[in-house]
Amino acid sequence: MPLPKVNYLFMGPELVLTAAALLLILIDLYFWRGRNRRLAVVGVMALLAAAAMTIPLFGVRGTTLGKTLVVDPFAIFFKLVVLAAAAMVIVLSADYIAKHKLASVGEYYAMLLFATIGMMFMSATTDLIMIYIGLELTSISCYILAGYHKTDPKSNEAVMKYFLLGLIASALMLYGFSFIYGFTGQTELSRIANALAGQKDQLAVAAGVLFALAGFAFKVASVPFHQWVPDVYEGAPTPVTAFLSVGPKAAAFAALARILFIGFPTFAGTWKILFIFMAIASMFIGNLLAIPQTNIKRMLAYSSIAHAGYILVGFAVASEAAMAGVLLYIAIYVLINIGAFAVVLAVAHEPGVGNEIADFNGLSKRAPFLAITMTVFMVALAGMPPTAGLWGKVYIFKAAVEKGLWWLALLGLLNSVISLYYYANVTRHMYFLEPSSDQPLVTPAAFKGVVWVTVLAVLIIGAIPQPLVWLSAISAKGFG
């Protein structure tokens, strides 16, 4: 069998990142032992280079690697989102690593790059095997990253939970894929759809789809596979938490969209019911359980479950407009969440300060810039103007009303109200309560930089959403 022809242009970004990841491990071993900041710069440069190679591919449609790797606007959109997320997370990591004196720095950045590669593959393939490989590459890298506080029992517990539950989820998914393959004899999604067309008895495939969905529900942190989220988010190093809350989630949603719309359009009715259930449960459980949290990372963990619920509303609607809304929502959510975690990092950067919400007390006096930007992020997460957070919600709920799911939109909107309570609580701590010390908070420039970038993006997209709306509409073409 001849090897398939490879279009190196199409997989250039992934190749660059792979090379950079290997290079990072090597130079950490032999040249720049533990030179944290230099290694971080290499990582960011690699991500920027990959992004620079990805952007020109926007608008191109094609496949390579024997049709297992797809280039289309949908893939490029997600690739750019995860690349941006990874770059910002690396910028945030350097000071965190320095403060906590984490060991094996080279591997840390390499793992972040490997996870990014995995996510890029997940969003750019229509082949079940490739999806699985991308997913595992992401997951295994994330397991390692989540346990980087090697001596901290909380981190160890988190990573054990994450690892074991993640393995079960992956196994379930693979088991589901085996059903699908066994029934259709195909791993490529469009061929699966062809094989299924006209078949009457599809019970086995339905079971396979259900198993696969369970696996994805785990990865996107949707109810009822959400129990790992708060513990892992709390135990993992904060930059990794920021990464987990956006990257793997975005990629899993991308892969899920491909499977749903390309592989199993005939199952739309079944999917719909499941997604409606998952969306409602995730929104309510995420938001209601976020209210009593006293740890900001746990609160943001439950909030991320709720946001998975809002995104799943888009999947339940399953129109092209809804998918455009999903893309818009994910891109905006990435910006907001990374910004919020950057503030969390900045507040916890002081020696002896943890991640309790009470640590934010009186932040407006000690660090007015962080307080006002955190307010912007909280307002944005609640989906209020004048921030970008409004548009993701408006777009998804508009699509829901269009498809007659106005009651689902109503439930989603009511959930924004519930969420406002705990988001406003953070601002209450920052503005209404007195600080424990009067010392101004010293914030590393890197944290400030990420906060500036994200807050400006959130506000500018809030005022002028048209370009991003346009991009997500183009990228979602053909889905739905």
Next chain:
Amino acid sequence: MIKWLPTALTFIPLLFMFGVIFIPNDKQLAIKITTLVGTGLVLLGAIYMVAAYDFARGGFQMAVKLPWISAIGANYNMAVDGISVPVIFLAALLTFICVIASWKIDYRIKEYMGFMLFLEVGSIGVFMALDFILFYVFWEIVLIPMYFLIGIWGGPRKEYAAIKFFLYTFVGSVFMLLGILALYFYSGMHTFDMMALAKAHIPTLVMKLAFLGMFLGFAVKVPIVPFHTWLPDAHVEAPTAVSVLLAGVLLKMGSYAFIRIGLGVVPIGMKAFVWLIALLGVISIIYGALCAMVQKDLKKLVAYSSVSHMGYIMLGIASMTAIGVSGAVLQMFSHGVITGMLFLTVGVIYERSHTREIEKLGGILVSMSLIGGIWVYISLASFGLPSLAGFVGEFLIIIGAFKFSHILAGVAALGIILTAGYLLWTIQRICLGEPKTAEPWADASPRELAYMMPLLVLIVVIGFFPGVVLRVIEPTTGALMATVAKIGGL
């Protein structure tokens, strides 16, 4: 160029807000002056707008329409008409006055002034937006500064009051958004333009449901009983200037939305609920007045009187007659001026006496004769003494309501007696008699008189020459109600 005036008025405060942010914390005077200049510019602009608005022609003027989010059909669509011009002027005037009234605040002054300016962005913009999405954005923007203004500078239970205000209004606006989306989709026109949607062919049932959703949003804001419970809390805890803006400007957003959207866009939907609105309006009048009567806290009394007065405005709108709606708009203006004055005076009294308990006050006419005199004057205006501002609006409203329902108009007229009752009784308790404390209270300072004077003058000007304002309002309301009648809303 005049068409950019609405845009300028909306975003001047935003520019000055950024200015304030970049002034160092300890330069308090610079911060205050920057804010004063910003709000002053807006006020001058608003005065110019009143002068430039061609009221003989009526209708929308100074319109700007630019594509904003073309993917969903949202436009940057700003214009003013005879309904919004008076309210915009009111908002600009009250904000300017509130900045002067807040001159003595020294706690976290930079944030305070920043939030005041941010509040003005929303509270001016909302009266100009003719696109539903733009309207929604301004509508929501107002919540954020208000939440902080109550929560940081408020009284003992400020946090509770702030979050209650925030959640109540947010719940309301969520239903409003759903109503907007329903109109958007069922019109099939792919636009959020209010005036285009007003002409769209939308199934009657959808119009009714959409209006019901929006009704909840507006009703919380007005507030109509039984959606009013956030208001007394917010008013009691809020600092003086914030109470003025809350009563004077924010509540007007609700009644304005009933006219602009209820009558202007979905009259058929509104028609189905007009009885409910009128009935709740009358209940608000009576219930608000009765509650005001039993209050021990002077500020809470004014807050409930506000609920009662907003009931008249709702009744006027629900009458769906040109005269009733004109009266409602006029009353919106007068209520903003009068209640603003009431809150300002309560603030001055509190500053001297450190109490708002009616029982502990007394003999203000003796101890502070100017303030006492002012209180009597605005109380008279508030219960609608002819020749003062409160009278004309209520009179027109009751005429309009009479055409709608004799019984409701009758009950509303009886409400005026209750209003006079509690206000006169309050005058008796706090102004007459002997002062209850030995220490002398300083009378109104020149600064206080200066910022009260424009409102005091307006009260008597509107009372004697209501035509000045009605000339602006009536062509627009007349045309609006003619359109409503043509559509078949009546």
